[in-house]
Amino acid sequence: MGGAVSRSLTSGLRSLQPDAFGAEPTGARLDRIRRSPNFVDGSFQNPEGARTRPDGSMVEFAKNYFRKDERARRAPTGTVPVHATTLADLAKPPVSGLRITWMGHSSVLAEIDGVRVLFDPVWGERCSPFAFVGPKRLHPAPLPLAALGPVDVVVISHDHYDHLDMPTIKALAHTDTVFAVPLGVGAHLEHWGVPADRLRELDWHESTKVAGVTLTATPARHFCGRGLRNAQHTLWASWVATGSEHSVFHSGDTGYFGGFKDIGAEHGPFDVTMIQIGAYSEYWPDIHMTPEEGMRAHLDLQGGPAAGPMLPIHWGTFNLAPHAWTEPGEGTVTAARRSAARLALPRPGEPFEPDAEALPTEQWWRPVAAVPQGGWPVAGPAAGAGAEGTEIVVGG
Numbered sequence: 001m002g003g004a005v006s007r008s009l010t011s012g013l014r015s016l017q018p019d020a021f022g023a024e025p026t027g028a029r030l031d032r033i034r035r036s037p038n039f040v041d042g043s044f045q046n047p048e049g050a051r052t053r054p055d056g057s058m059v060e061f062a063k064n065y066f067r068k069d070e071r072a073r074r075a076p077t078g079t080v081p082v083h084a085t086t087l088a089d090l091a092k093p094p095v096s097g098l099r100i101t102w103m104g105h106s107s108v109l110a111e112i113d114g115v116r117v118l119f120d121p122v123w124g125e126r127c128s129p130f131a132f133v134g135p136k137r138l139h140p141a142p143l144p145l146a147a148l149g150p151v152d153v154v155v156i157s158h159d160h161y162d163h164l165d166m167p168t169i170k171a172l173a174h175t176d177t178v179f180a181v182p183l184g185v186g187a188h189l190e191h192w193g194v195p196a197d198r199l200r201e202l203d204w205h206e207s208t209k210v211a212g213v214t215l216t217a218t219p220a221r222h223f224c225g226r227g228l229r230n231a232q233h234t235l236w237a238s239w240v241a242t243g244s245e246h247s248v249f250h251s252g253d254t255g256y257f258g259g260f261k262d263i264g265a266e267h268g269p270f271d272v273t274m275i276q277i278g279a280y281s282e283y284w285p286d287i288h289m290t291p292e293e294g295m296r297a298h299l300d301l302q303g304g305p306a307a308g309p310m311l312p313i314h315w316g317t318f319n320l321a322p323h324a325w326t327e328p329g330e331g332t333v334t335a336a337r338r339s340a341a342r343l344a345l346p347r348p349g350e351p352f353e354p355d356a357e358a359l360p361t362e363q364w365w366r367p368v369a370a371v372p373q374g375g376w377p378v379a380g381p382a383a384g385a386g387a388e389g390t391e392i393v394v395g396g
Contacts, residue, residue: 014126019168020129021227022159025234031245033184033233035205043232044224045185047251048257050286054225065281073324083350087147098246098271103142104348105317106163106273108250109151113243114137115213118151119274120163121172121248128316135162135318138325142349143205145171152211156181157252158236159188159224162318166192178207180215184234188226195224204237216240218263222287224241231248240267249273249301253314255286256293260300269307272344272354273298278315278328288314288321291331294338302341308354316348316365326369330377333363362394 025033038044059255085101094111101109105127106120112352123145128134145168156175157163164185172179173193178200183191186201200208202217209215217237224234240263247265249270266268277294289297291312298310315328329345336343346352366376 009099013113018229019192020131020161022164022166023191024133025184025187028186029187030233031236036183038235044219044298046223046257047219047259048221050221050223050255051284052287054283073370074140074319074322075325076365076368077370080368081347081364082139082142083347085351086141086234087143087149087351088329089351090149090213093194094353097243097351098248098355099302099346099351099353100156100248100272100274100311100346101142101351102183102274102311102313102346104137104139105315106157106250106274106276106315107292107312109148110241110248110250112213112241112248113242114289115211116150116152117213117215117241118148118154119175119239120167120252121145121154121159121168122162123168123171124165127160127165127320128299130165131160135202135320138317138319138350139324145343151175151177153178153180153213153215155179155239155241155250156185156189157220157239158182159185159226159234161226162320163253164188164226169194178219179218180210181238182217182235184224184236186383187234202237212241212244214240216242216267218249218267219257219259222253222255222258223260227275231362238263240270242267246271250295251276251289251297251313253288256289256297260297264301264303267301271308273301274313275306276314276333277312278323279318279320280323280328281321289326292335294332295341298341299331299339305339305341309344309359311344311346324369326365329363329365335375 033039061206062246067394092113096111100112107122108119110117123141126136128136162362168194178198179189179194180200183203188201198386204217204219207216211217218240220236222236224236238252241248247270253276275294275298280290312332344352344359347364352360
């Protein structure tokens with residue numbers, strides 16, 4: 001009797017959960033998860049130890065996060081300049097065979113040797129299970145999802161709301177696209193209407209080929225979960241996408257770890273890396289990278305600064321940490337200058353070809369941001385170029 005009542009209450013509570021919570025893996029999918037070498041003691045494990053819960057006093061964190069002057073730093077003072085991407089722009093084949101369009105945050109369209117790969121598409125207004133609360137976009141999506149044109153494969157790094165957006169997935173479920181996801185994440189997608197035969201669900205180091213591009217799930221240092229319970233039954237991953245001539249890397253969300261060198265040795269160097277450099281904090285130092293750590297990861301993956309450029313992602317679209325919204329961009333510019341690495345800084349929606357001699361490098365965020373106390377920092381000379389230090393530019 002007690003067991004029947006408990007099951008009834010559990011079923012009732014689940015029926016009250018938002019659809020955006022998704023679904024827990026069950027059946028054959030759960031059996032496969034339990035057989036994974038990365039699933040130990042009832043949950044997926046990181047390649048290196050990581051604190052997945054905030055470190056330190058959450059009272060102090062809340063005080064800092066909600067202070068009026070701190071909130072002002074985390075939002076633009078004007079309209080973020082978004083490139084008006086059109087279907088006509090994207091219909092022209094890239095001259096080099098590789099074109100990258102950052103749509104904001106971690107959403108990137110990569111056109112690789114004639115194949116269209118869409119990473120972590122989030123077109124929703126908020127990264128939240130609710131339409132009325134949660135982090136809201138700082139800028140609109142550069143173009144409507146319906147205007148993007150056909151997508152061969154959608155790649156998801158993990159199931160957090162700022163990477164896996166239910167409304168976006170439901171819209172794409174009605175197309176012919178294939179979905180490549182980490183192990184367990186397919187349960188959410190099937191719950192939202194994606195047919196099982198269009199899912200490619202991978203453990204770390206597993207690969208699948210879609211329309212001529214090989215997709216490999218590679219390790220990352222992060223965590224998962226989107227419901228009230230966080231059972232750690234869905235995996236997180238970075239991704240390698242390799243076409244007939246070009247190869248790219250997308251970090252998803254991750255803390256820095258030594259495995260970047262291994263990924264680079266096995267799959268690199270890459271024509272471009274897309275690296276998370278935002279939403280970091282001293283309260284969660286192991287699961288998101290700072291700009292300096294992101295540049296270090298890029299250099300590990302590329303074997304040095306001479307290979308393809310780095311595109312900083314996971315910043316400028318949602319406020320998810322205490323730092324100023326411009327800080328990740330500024331920090332990455334400084335880190336790139338110090339290491340002599342090539343850096344691409346497109347506006348959201350601005351296509352670029354990583355093989356091109358000239359890359360977008362304007363610090364487009366400065367005209368719509370509060371000037372930091374003391375002025376804008378400018379990175380000193382590139383590594384090996386002479387004097388060290390930073391100059392200060394006051395104003396835009």
